[in-house]
Amino acid sequence: MGALALVLPLLAFVTLSFVVPLATLLSKSAYQPEVSEVFPETMHVLARWNGEGLPPEAAFAAMAGELAKALDERALPRASGAINRVQGGMRGVLNLTARRLARTDFAGTWRETLAGISGDWLQPRTWLAIREAGAPFTLRHYLQALDLERKEDGSIGFRPEDSRVYTPLMWRTLLVSLGVTLLCLLIGYPIACMIANSPPKRSRLLLLLVLVPFWTSLLVRTTAWIVLLQRQGVINGLLVGLGILPDDARLQMIYNMTGTFVAMTHVLLPFMVLPLYSVMRSIPPSHMPAAVSLGASPLKAFRRVYLPQTLPGIGAGSLLVFILAIGYYITPALVGGRTGELISSQIAYHVQTSLNWGLAAALSSILLVAVTVLYLIYSRVVGIERMRLG
Amino acid sequence: MSQPAPHVEYLAVHKRYADSDWVVRDLDLELNRGEFLTLLGPSGSGKTTCLMMLAGFEPATTGDIRIDGVSVAGLPPDKRGLGVVFQNYALFPHMSVGANLAFPLEVRGLSAGQRRERVARALELVRLEDFEDRRPNQLSGGQQQRVAIARALVFEPELVLMDEPLGALDRRLREQLQYEIRRIQRQLGVTVLYVTHDQTEAMAMSDRVAVFRAGRIEQVATPEVLYEEPQTPFVASFIGENNLLKGRIASVGRGVCEVEVAGQRLQAAHISDLPPGSETLVAIRPERVNIAPLPMRYSNEFEALVEDISFLGDHLRVRLEVCGNSDFIAKIPNIVGHGGILPGDQARIGWGALDCRALEAASY
Numbered sequence: 148m149g150a151l152a153l154v155l156p157l158l159a160f161v162t163l164s165f166v167v168p169l170a171t172l173l174s175k176s177a178y179q180p181e182v183s184e185v186f187p188e189t190m191h192v193l194a195r196w197n198g199e200g201l202p203p204e205a206a207f208a209a210m211a212g213e214l215a216k217a218l219d220e221r222a223l224p225r226a227s228g229a230i231n232r233v234q235g236g237m238r239g240v241l242n243l244t245a246r247r248l249a250r251t252d253f254a255g256t257w258r259e260t261l262a263g264i265s266g267d268w269l270q271p272r273t274w275l276a277i278r279e280a281g282a283p284f285t286l287r288h289y290l291q292a293l294d295l296e297r298k299e300d301g302s303i304g305f306r307p308e309d310s311r312v313y314t315p316l317m318w319r320t321l322l323v324s325l326g327v328t329l330l331c332l333l334i335g336y337p338i339a340c341m342i343a344n345s346p347p348k349r350s351r352l353l354l355l356l357v358l359v360p361f362w363t364s365l366l367v368r369t370t371a372w373i374v375l376l377q378r379q380g381v382i383n384g385l386l387v388g389l390g391i392l393p394d395d396a397r398l399q400m401i402y403n404m405t406g407t408f409v410a411m412t413h414v415l416l417p418f419m420v421l422p423l424y425s426v427m428r429s430i431p432p433s434h435m436p437a438a439v440s441l442g443a444s445p446l447k448a449f450r451r452v453y454l455p456q457t458l459p460g461i462g463a464g465s466l467l468v469f470i471l472a473i474g475y476y477i478t479p480a481l482v483g484g485r486t487g488e489l490i491s492s493q494i495a496y497h498v499q500t501s502l503n504w505g506l507a508a509a510l511s512s513i514l515l516v517a518v519t520v521l522y523l524i525y526s527r528v529v530g531i532e533r534m535r536l537g
Numbered sequence: 538m539s540q541p542a543p544h545v546e547y548l549a550v551h552k553r554y555a556d557s558d559w560v561v562r563d564l565d566l567e568l569n570r571g572e573f574l575t576l577l578g579p580s581g582s583g584k585t586t587c588l589m590m591l592a593g594f595e596p597a598t599t600g601d602i603r604i605d606g607v608s609v610a611g612l613p614p615d616k617r618g619l620g621v622v623f624q625n626y627a628l629f630p631h632m633s634v635g636a637n638l639a640f641p642l643e644v645r646g647l648s649a650g651q652r653r654e655r656v657a658r659a660l661e662l663v664r665l666e667d668f669e670d671r672r673p674n675q676l677s678g679g680q681q682q683r684v685a686i687a688r689a690l691v692f693e694p695e696l697v698l699m700d701e702p703l704g705a706l707d708r709r710l711r712e713q714l715q716y717e718i719r720r721i722q723r724q725l726g727v728t729v730l731y732v733t734h735d736q737t738e739a740m741a742m743s744d745r746v747a748v749f750r751a752g753r754i755e756q757v758a759t760p761e762v763l764y765e766e767p768q769t770p771f772v773a774s775f776i777g778e779n780n781l782l783k784g785r786i787a788s789v790g791r792g793v794c795e796v797e798v799a800g801q802r803l804q805a806a807h808i809s810d811l812p813p814g815s816e817t818l819v820a821i822r823p824e825r826v827n828i829a830p831l832p833m834r835y836s837n838e839f840e841a842l843v844e845d846i847s848f849l850g851d852h853l854r855v856r857l858e859v860c861g862n863s864d865f866i867a868k869i870p871n872i873v874g875h876g877g878i879l880p881g882d883q884a885r886i887g888w889g890a891l892d893c894r895a896l897e898a899a900s901y
């Protein structure tokens with residue numbers, strides 16, 4: 148009981164700062180009550196409509212009444228945005244209708260009245276869009292996030308190649324993350340090896356060098372790469388100055404994939420080195436000589452004796468770097484340009500600019516699932532208890 | 538050259554590490570085929586370094602090391618074909634015991650059938666037949682050590698190096714394994730270069746012992762000779778126990794000399810070429826000292842003050858003050874009791890002239 152009290156603050160903190168926001172966000176990806184809250188009566192009528200032709204007069208009447216009410220209560224933008232995402236142009240139709248209604252004479256039926264304001268009200272797809280947007284639980288965001296769409300006949304299929312937005316970005320994110328992980332491993336392994344097998348004094352110094360970037364702002368590190376890599380930057384300047392490159396053939400190394408790769412690898416390298424180092428430090432230094440004394444060449448001794456023992460570190464480091472890379476935002480946003488952009492920037496765009504939180508949440512959930520699957524595979528293959536993080 | 542070359546020769550080997558002082562100085566040592574030779578010395582005296590130079594992990598700074606008369610300088614360690622047992626076993630934790638043993642056979646390209654047969658034979662040799670499928674961390678310390686020994690022998694090397702292989706084990710297990718290592722060595726006829734800082738272990742196992750001190754060999758001899766005829770004060774006090782009395786040689790006779798210690802004279806075996814007047818340390822084994830309340834008839838007899846008596850079962854350990862030396866130890870076998878001697882008593886102690894040796898003090 149006393150021990151429980153001790154972890155209570157931590158529990159509260161984790162719940163408030165992690166579990167609740169995450170759950171809220173995830174729920175937004177499939178649950179969006181705005182439209183049904185603003186147009187409850189309309190949705191009620193539409194629920195009984197078979198979807199063919201136009202809905203009954205009751206739907207037009209309910210819509211007219213609720214539009215006026217929403218305008219009064221300033222609730223319209225919330226709902227119209229959600230409907231607009233299902234069908235472009237609906238925001239305008241709804242706003243126009245709401246504002247004009249008060250000044251328009253009743254034309255006998257609400258259907259005629261609304262049609263008088265905007266011809267769109269006589270289009271069945273208008274009502275289908277409203278009905279779809281009004282469903283509080285929807286997989287629409289997931290369909291959109293996966294570049295799927297509902298076809299005319301109701302079946303679900305991929306959008307045409309040239310209008311896919313998110314799946315190419317996800318593939319790119321996945322490949323870049325894998326690439327960065329691999330680069331970090333290739334660069335980090337020898338470094339960790341060297342730190343773990345140096346005399347204590349040198350090992351401390353090297354470890355410090357690995358950790359220094361942690362004490363430097365991420366923005367500073369990223370902009371430093373801009374200074375180095377840009378067309379008029381240090382590296383290009385050096386290459387041109389040394390006559391290796393002609394002045395008009397300066398390399399484009401930033402605001403593209405190269406920039407993303409270089410900067411991300413640099414930023415994430417410590418997360419690879421530290422777990423590797425921690426595992427390597429625990430390997431007795433006599434193992435390599437022992438293997439060699441048994442007749443194995445140094446290369447063979449490394450492959451058969453050293454490398455297998457570092458697998459838990461390779462796993463932990465790779466997993467860590469991969470997970471961080473797949474959701475990485477600032478660095479690719481700053482140095483990636485258009486071609487080096489990752490899925491995270493789309494998520495940020497929908498959170499901050501388009502305010503389509505449902506889609507942002509769906510994209511995030513897909514990332515979360517991908518990472519979780521990876522983690523499960525890893526724990527199956529390597530065994531999570533063998534993973535060493537530090 | 539009628540005589541075959543020794544199995545291993547260190548010829549004037551010196552060694553220093555990059556930023557260190559000399560770690561091994563002027564080492565000359567020969568191992569004969571089938572011999573069990575132990576490097577004995579305190580920690581840091583350069584024993585491991587000697588082993589590593591022979592195994593090929595460290596180059597000698599100057600001098601030469603030969604195996605069967607052929608210099609091994611420049612021969613990489615994986616081509617030397619020596620079995621090495623490391624201080625902490627160095628078993629590979631990700632391989633089973635069987636795989637650990639099969640490893641040296643595998644890198645030598647032996648077929649699976651040969652490997653299986655040899656592994657089984659090696660496990661039998663160390664009496665671990667049923668442990669082939671275990672992981673090293675599922676074994677006790679003693680069992681791990683046996684596996685390490687089996688692994689160093691499984692590829693049938695003619696020369697095996699062992700660096701404090703029993704250092705981490707408790708006393709009983711250590712004694713048991715000492716005996717077993719010795720049995721295996723005799724059975725296979727391999728040459729063993731063994732390292733330890735435990736003189737009892739060195740005495741119990743070795744054909745010959747080389748006593749190391751600060752990178753130099755003080756004496757190489759059989760355990761018996763080391764004990765009975767130490768050449769230096771260091772060997773005298775490192776092997777077993779010895780009382781060292783500081784004095785000056787007064788006169789030299791035939792094989793015997795007279796030494797003046799704190800104003801008194803004593804007779805000691807004269808084993809060096811120290812001339813009269815030189816400083817010396819006279820070494821007397823505690824068990825060679827007799828105590829009695831009354832005068833005896835020894836060449837060396839002194840009045841002593843009994844400071845302390847401990848009962849240790851098979852013997853009594855008596856601490857005395859003799860000739861201004863307050864840490865003089867005498868051991869009395871538990872046969873006749875202690876003759877009524879009590880702390881604070883005056884007693885007479887005595888020993889024969891040839892029971893003590895006048896050693897060169899300068900080297901201590």
Ligand SMILES: Nc1ncnc2c1ncn2[C@@H]1O[C@H](COP(=O)(O)OP(=O)(O)O)[C@@H](O)[C@H]1O
Nearest residue numbers: 554555557560579580581582583584585586587
């Ligand atoms: N790789 C090394 N680099 C520098 N100095 C070393 C190294 N190995 C051992 N030494 C030094 O050499 C001396 C002898 O060490 P060592 O041969 O291990 O002695 P022992 O095995 O008798 O304890 C010690 O002072 C030790 O600090």
Ligand SMILES: [Mg+2]
Nearest residue numbers: 581584585700
């Ligand atoms: Mg040592």
